Amino acid sequence: MTDRKARVASWTRKAVARLKPYYKAPLAGDPLRLDQNTTLFGNNPALAKVRTTDLDLTQYPTRDSDALRLALADFHGLPEDRFVCGNGGDELLDILCKAFGEDGATIATPWPSYSLYPHVAQVAGLRFHPVPTKRGFAQLDVDGMLAAKPRLAVVASPNNPTGTRFATGEIERLAEGLDGVLVVDEAYIEYAGLKHSFLPRLDAFDNVVVLRTFSKAYGLAGLRVGYLAANEELARMLNAAKAPFNVGVLPEALAIAALDEQEWVDAGVKAVRQERDRMAAALAKRGLKVHPSEANFLLTEPPAGASETADLLRRNGILARTFTDAALQRCLRFTVGKPEHTDRVLQALEAMR
Numbered sequence: 001m002t003d004r005k006a007r008v009a010s011w012t013r014k015a016v017a018r019l020k021p022y023y024k025a026p027l028a029g030d031p032l033r034l035d036q037n038t039t040l041f042g043n044n045p046a047l048a049k050v051r052t053t054d055l056d057l058t059q060y061p062t063r064d065s066d067a068l069r070l071a072l073a074d075f076h077g078l079p080e081d082r083f084v085c086g087n088g089g090d091e092l093l094d095i096l097c098k099a100f101g102e103d104g105a106t107i108a109t110p111w112p113s114y115s116l117y118p119h120v121a122q123v124a125g126l127r128f129h130p131v132p133t134k135r136g137f138a139q140l141d142v143d144g145m146l147a148a149k150p151r152l153a154v155v156a157s158p159n160n161p162t163g164t165r166f167a168t169g170e171i172e173r174l175a176e177g178l179d180g181v182l183v184v185d186e187a188y189i190e191y192a193g194l195k196h197s198f199l200p201r202l203d204a205f206d207n208v209v210v211l212r213t214f215s216k217a218y219g220l221a222g223l224r225v226g227y228l229a230a231n232e233e234l235a236r237m238l239n240a241a242k243a244p245f246n247v248g249v250l251p252e253a254l255a256i257a258a259l260d261e262q263e264w265v266d267a268g269v270k271a272v273r274q275e276r277d278r279m280a281a282a283l284a285k286r287g288l289k290v291h292p293s294e295a296n297f298l299l300t301e302p303p304a305g306a307s308e309t310a311d312l313l314r315r316n317g318i319l320a321r322t323f324t325d326a327a328l329q330r331c332l333r334f335t336v337g338k339p340e341h342t343d344r345v346l347q348a349l350e351a352m353r
């Protein structure tokens, strides 16, 4: 067996052999999932409206999800050739790294941020360059990002796991100064009260890509559909780089139907924004430091320690997100759901007093 391990390692690219597996949630006991920033408001009504028997699954989907791109074009008011669809935003991040990251080139991101960025970068053979945020987690270090001379810069805004939305002017300054591609990852943008944000102005930039997902405000994390929007040349390059047929017929149909459920999306976003304020105040009252958030989660620093608090919550059937990264060791992140979910957390925390 050891021999096999060594042989497999000898065939594997060094960067991949060194990879630590991505976070896997401990799911024993079917806990309340407050660890993955997904909706706690039930299934998107689109699910009940798509008649699966009307779909033809004997054939592949179109190569580049043409029907979904048309629906996205209609929704955002952009031509359809500005869109690239993927198996979740995560696949699109992978494609971006492969398309624009020459072996050994640098990818820079403000740090802390989404822990998948270093993972996909490492798999693609890129050098990962984290640039610490300024004023706590609040501000982008644009000059620090530019000094890294990255081929690819990725800025999540609102950022995960901090919840910060970076100033548009700073993001634009970064785009303008960069000789490379800037990905603005807007996975959580709906929770900041915005629907189109950067998208209407994409044609003004040679180098900006905006990433979106159906996994958060659309409540469809299990569907695995995301998309990006960019100018026509970037989109053409990325559609060429991706695998054909990468979004299935069924997920594509559901994603299109979900775009018609804006009232449901808006109601969920409104409820989260309300509860976010209440939860932040209640946690702060119990002594946790709570970082300001424009997303559907709160990053906190519990006085009793992050892992101790996470353990206590787990014993009470609640999963919150801990981190191994040095910048986040004191931090525990909670998804914001309904008042009853917050109340369960508050009750469990009472036991620590």
Ligand SMILES: Cc1ncc(COP(=O)(O)O)c(C=O)c1O
Residues within 6 Å of the ligand: 036, 037, 087, 088, 089, 090, 091, 114, 156, 159, 160, 185, 187, 212, 213, 214, 215, 221, 224, 225, 226
């Ligand atoms: C910042 C950020 N970007 C992108 C994603 C990707 O989401 P998905 O692959 O589900 O579309 C996530 C998911 O948690 C995220 O937090």
